[in-house]
Amino acid sequence: AQSVTQLDSHVSVSEGTPVLLRCNYSSSYSPSLFWYVQHPNKGLQLLLKYTSAATLVKGINGFEAEFKKSETSFHLTKPSAHMSDAAEYFCVVTPYNQGGKLIFGQGTELSVKP
Amino acid sequence: ETGVTQTPRHLVMGMTNKKSLKCEQHLGHNAMYWYKQSAKKPLELMFVYNFKEQTENNSVPSRFSPECPNSSHLFLHLHTLQPEDSALYLCASSQDPGGNSNQPQHFGDGTRLSIL
Numbered sequence: 756a757q758s759v760t761q762l763d764s765h766v767s768v769s770e771g772t773p774v775l776l777r778c779n780y781s782s783s784y785s786p787s788l789f790w791y792v793q794h795p796n797k798g799l800q801l802l803l804k805y806t807s808a809a810t811l812v813k814g815i816n817g818f819e820a821e822f823k824k825s826e827t828s829f830h831l832t833k834p835s836a837h838m839s840d841a842a843e844y845f846c847v848v849t850p851y852n853q854g855g856k857l858i859f860g861q862g863t864e865l866s867v868k869p
Numbered sequence: 870e871t872g873v874t875q876t877p878r879h880l881v882m883g884m885t886n887k888k889s890l891k892c893e894q895h896l897g898h899n900a901m902y903w904y905k906q907s908a909k910k911p912l913e914l915m916f917v918y919n920f921k922e923q924t925e926n927n928s929v930p931s932r933f934s935p936e937c938p939n940s941s942h943l944f945l946h947l948h949t950l951q952p953e954d955s956a957l958y959l960c961a962s963s964q965d966p967g968g969n970s971n972q973p974q975h976f977g978d979g980t981r982l983s984i985l
Contacts, residue, residue: 787971789973791976796978796979796981797978797979798873798875798959798961798976798977798978798979799959799961799976800976801973801975804971804973806971807971845912849971856914856917856925857912857914857974859911859912860911861911862911
C-alpha cells in the first residue's frame with residue numbers, strides 16, 4: 756500500500772535561516788510526488804511536483820525538493836525563510852495506476868520568527 | 870476569472886437546513902473532486918467526478934449529495950447535517966487523471982461550514 760509520512764508536525768525557524776520539511780513515502784512503484792502549501796483560510800497551492808524526470812525539483816517561491824529513491828524521501832527545502840512562508844505544508848503521493856488519486860501526509864506547520 | 874472558485878466562503882447552518890456548496894473551475898479540466906478538511910486530520914477525499922461521471926464515493930454519508938452537471942461545475946448538496954460535519958470543504962480539479970496520471974490537482978479556497 757502507498758503512504759506518505761511527514762516526520763514533523765511543526766517546524767519553527769527564524770527569518771533568513773534555511774527551511775527543511777521532511778517527507779518519506781512508501782510506494783510499490785515509481786510514484787508521482789507533490790508538495791502543497793496552505794495559508795490560513797486558503798486552499799492548497801501546488802509548490803512543486805516530481806514525475807520521474809530530474810530528481811531535484813525546483814518550485815515556486817524559492818522552494819525545492821530532492822527525490823531520493825534509496826531513502827524513499829522527498830524533503831522540501833528553502834535556503835532562506837521569509838515571514839510569508841509561515842503556513843501548513845503537505846507532502847502528497849499519487850500512486851501508480853490509481854487514476855490520479857492523491858494520498859496526503861498529515862501536514863507540517865511552519866512558523867517563521869522575526 | 871481563473872482557477873477554481875468556491876462559494877460561499879463561509880456557511881453557518883442548522884442541522885435541519887438544506888444548503889448547497891458550489892465549485893466552478895476555469896482551467897478546462899475534466900476531473901473534479903470534493904475533500905473534507907477537519908482540524909488535526911488529513912484531507913479526506915469524498916467524491917471524484919471524471920467527465921461528469923462519479924468515479925469514486927469514499928463511503929460518504931448520504932446527507933452529502935454531489936452533483937456534476939458539466940465538467941466545469943460541481944455542487945455538494947447538504948441536508949440534515951451533524952455537528953461533526955463542521956469542517957473546511959475543498960473542491961479541486963485536474964486534467965483527466967486516467968490510469969497513471971501525474972497531473973496535479975488545483976484547489977479552491979474552500980467553504981468553511983459550521984453546523985449549529
